[in-house]
Amino acid sequence: MEAMRKYGKDDEFREPVLKCESCNKVVLLAVLKKIGMCPLCGNTKVRNVRTMTDEDQVTVERWIYEGKCDSAWLELFEPSEVNA
Numbered sequence: 001m002e003a004m005r006k007y008g009k010d011d012e013f014r015e016p017v018l019k020c021e022s023c024n025k026v027v028l029l030a031v032l033k034k035i036g037m038c039p040l041c042g043n044t045k046v047r048n049v050r051t052m053t054d055e056d057q058v059t060v061e062r063w064i065y066e067g068k069c070d071s072a073w074l075e076l077f078e079p080s081e082v083n084a
């Protein structure tokens with residue numbers, strides 16, 4: 001189990017996609033590193049994605065289509081009910 005981490009500019013996030021603490025939208029790590037904030041609301045606090053909404057899923061699928069995100073990452077978030 002992963003220990004709780006404090007947020008900070010120097011945190012090294014391993015995930016290619018993160019979630020904004022303020023607007024709760026998915027944000028690309030590459031964009032975050034480039035502009036230093038959420039491109040949607042300007043917030044600087046992000047966290048690792050644990051759950052994704054349908055909207056997040058659509059956004060990430062678009063990024064994958066555009067080559068901005070690895071499709072293997074999204075597979076981690078396949079809905080559990082599919083396996084039922």
Ligand SMILES: [Zn+2]
Nearest residue numbers: 020023038041
């Ligand atoms: Zn935001």
